[in-house]
Amino acid sequence: MRCNICGGTTFEAFRGRANERCAGCGAKARHRVALDIYERLLFPLAGDGAHILHLAPEECLVPVLRETFRDGYVTADADPDRYPWADARRLVLPDQFDAFPPAHFDAILHNHVLEHIPGHYRDHLAGLVDWLKPGGLMIFSVPGPYLDRMTREGGEHFRTDAERIELFRQADHFKRFGRDFVKHVETMAGGRRLDDGVTDARRAELAVRPGKAPFFVWRRNEE
Numbered sequence: 001m002r003c004n005i006c007g008g009t010t011f012e013a014f015r016g017r018a019n020e021r022c023a024g025c026g027a028k029a030r031h032r033v034a035l036d037i038y039e040r041l042l043f044p045l046a047g048d049g050a051h052i053l054h055l056a057p058e059e060c061l062v063p064v065l066r067e068t069f070r071d072g073y074v075t076a077d078a079d080p081d082r083y084p085w086a087d088a089r090r091l092v093l094p095d096q097f098d099a100f101p102p103a104h105f106d107a108i109l110h111n112h113v114l115e116h117i118p119g120h121y122r123d124h125l126a127g128l129v130d131w132l133k134p135g136g137l138m139i140f141s142v143p144g145p146y147l148d149r150m151t152r153e154g155g156e157h158f159r160t161d162a163e164r165i166e167l168f169r170q171a172d173h174f175k176r177f178g179r180d181f182v183k184h185v186e187t188m189a190g191g192r193r194l195d196d197g198v199t200d201a202r203r204a205e206l207a208v209r210p211g212k213a214p215f216f217v218w219r220r221n222e223e
């Protein structure tokens with residue numbers, strides 16, 4: 001087992017999940033899987049002046065993305081102070097879906113971001129897709145989409161953090177995802193879901209348990 005981000009070979013349990021976090025760079029399982037996908041599907045876009053948007057930019061992924069895409073790499077979050085390593089611009093969604101012009105980005109990356117946005121995930125995905133150029137990629141993950149349940153939203157209307165923690169596991173989670181989310185991504189108009197190419201054998205090399213840290217790769221149709 002080897003971390004593909006820092007080369008480390010020591011992994012530690014995190015929140016009860018064995019080998020979840022790399023002792024070297026702090027990468028969680030989803031970050032190691034993300035880089036594996038980026039290397040195959042995203043990095044080939046570099047060198048062409050590609051514009052990449054990375055929401056909630058994780059510390060372990062920012063350096064390699066910045067080095068790869070240089071000035072074309074844009075990071076953003078509703079609370080940029082939480083990302084001092086990224087020089088992120090302030091972007092509050094869903095209020096600021098006018099922050100970039102349509103068809104502006106070659107790729108948009110977001111891991112465990114959608115559960116923090118108030119409103120309906122369909123609207124948020126549509127807003128993000130609108131920022132993609134024809135042929136552009138969105139590579140993203142959300143917690144728990146394959147659990148046997150339907151999505152529940154509306155946490156922004158709960159009165160207390162305790163209610164959000166009970167239903168959505170964190171005070172700043174406004175929803176939890178279920179199988180309707182997967183179905184929606186697979187049937188979204190204007191593009192199609194691609195295979196992320198991450199086998200369980202590859203997961204094992206990255207110290208990720210079989211089937212864990214599932215990703216969505218979605219490509220907007222060429223027009």
Ligand SMILES: [Zn+2]
Nearest residue numbers: 003006022025
């Ligand atoms: Zn590492």
